[in-house]
Amino acid sequence: xxxxxxxxxxxxxxxxLDPEAETTKHALERLGFELEALRSTDxxxxxxxxxxxxxxxxxxxxxxxxxxxxxxxxxxxxxVTERE
Amino acid sequence: MIAVVRxxxxxxxxxxxxxxxxxxxxxxxxxxxDGLPADADGVVLPGGFSYGDYLRxxxxxxxxxxxxxxxxxxNDGVPVLGVCNGAQIGCEAGxxxxxFTTNASARFQCEHVHLRVENAETPWTRAYExxxxxxxxxxHGEGRFEIxxxxxxxxxxxxxxxxxxxDAEGNITEKANPNxxxxxxxxxxxxxxxxxxxxxxxxxxxxPLLGGTDGQGVLEGFx
Numbered sequence: 506x507x508x509x510x511x512x513x514x515x516x517x518x519x520x521x522l523d524p525e526a527e528t529t530k531h532a533l534e535r536l537g538f539e540l541e542a543l544r545s546t547d548x549x550x551x552x553x554x555x556x557x558x559x560x561x562x563x564x565x566x567x568x569x570x571x572x573x574x575x576x577x578x579x580x581x582x583x584x585v586t587e588r589e
Numbered sequence: 590m591i592a593v594v595r596x597x598x599x600x601x602x603x604x605x606x607x608x609x610x611x612x613x614x615x616x617x618x619x620x621x622x623d624g625l626p627a628d629a630d631g632v633v634l635p636g637g638f639s640y641g642d643y644l645r646x647x648x649x650x651x652x653x654x655x656x657x658x659x660x661x662x663x664n665d666g667v668p669v670l671g672v673c674n675g676a677q678i679g680c681e682a683g684x685x686x687x688x689f690t691t692n693a694s695a696r697f698q699c700e701h702v703h704l705r706v707e708n709a710e711t712p713w714t715r716a717y718e719x720x721x722x723x724x725x726x727x728x729h730g731e732g733r734f735e736i737x738x739x740x741x742x743x744x745x746x747x748x749x750x751x752x753x754x755x756d757a758e759g760n761i762t763e764k765a766n767p768n769x770x771x772x773x774x775x776x777x778x779x780x781x782x783x784x785x786x787x788x789x790x791x792x793x794x795x796x797p798l799l800g801g802t803d804g805q806g807v808l809e810g811f812x
Contacts, residue, residue: 522733523691524691524692524694524695525691525695527695528695571652572644572648572652573680573689575642577680577686577687577688577735577736578688
């Protein structure tokens with residue numbers, strides 16, 4: 506078994522309105538910043554032990570499917586790195 | 590007995606019991622950890638902020654053990670009604686399609702809205718006529734109904750939309766849509782019409798003292 510950190514990033518599917526991101530973008534513009542668009546995501550860092558990185562990724566994907574993301578509105582991706 | 594399921598953070602559970610009693614039904618609050626009583630012949634998933642809306646509104650409650658009981662009961666034909674946070678829980682649990690997410694305004698909205706009855710052939714709407722305009726309160730920050738186009742088309746084809754947000758005359762307009770819901774959808778039924786979710790609160794429009802009784806018809810769906 507090795508120690509991994511699986512990072513799950515959950516974002517709204519393209520085309521799904523994100524009012525909080527819009528509000529944040531407007532606030533940045535009020536502060537004088539220029540930007541074309543702003544997207545926000547949720548990032549979950551999962552420390553877990555697994556036989557290899559592939560197994561670690563599978564487990565993290567299972568967690569995203571079952572709870573961390575809502576497939577109706579979200580896409581997600583999983584990135585696994587070895588943990589010291 | 591109608592079981593009104595109380596999760597940590599439910600806050601419309603007592604209102605629901607009172608409103609159900611007002612239409613002559615026997616209702617009881619059931620703590621979620623106690624499981625669904627075997628004699629429950631109806632289930633209300635009430636409004637509130639279960640688990641502090643952590644992760645997403647309804648996400649945690651939808652995955653709590655009592656929801657397995659609720660799913661089994663629904664499959665056996667026991668009527669299930671999810672209101673507000675209960676609607677969010679119902680969608681998160683897969684009892685109904687789609688998702689309720691952040692209002693287009695990005696604000697919590699507490700106001701009275703008009704709803705048009707889209708299908709009067711369900712237990713929840715048989716007290717009304719198709720096209721009737723009713724007035725219910727809403728109180729939510731995450732009530733925008735989102736659903737992929739193909740799934741919405743399927744819902745509409747199968748006549749599974751219960752209510753749409755409308756103006757006082759029954760016109761479905763963008764202005765009358767309080768939260769940006771796809772197709773102005775305010776409430777739907779699951780694969781079986783005995784399972785329904787809706788963001789507006791019928792139980793807050795069920796006592797004359799509170800200014801209206803339009804919501805009684807929905808609650809009579811349990812009768």
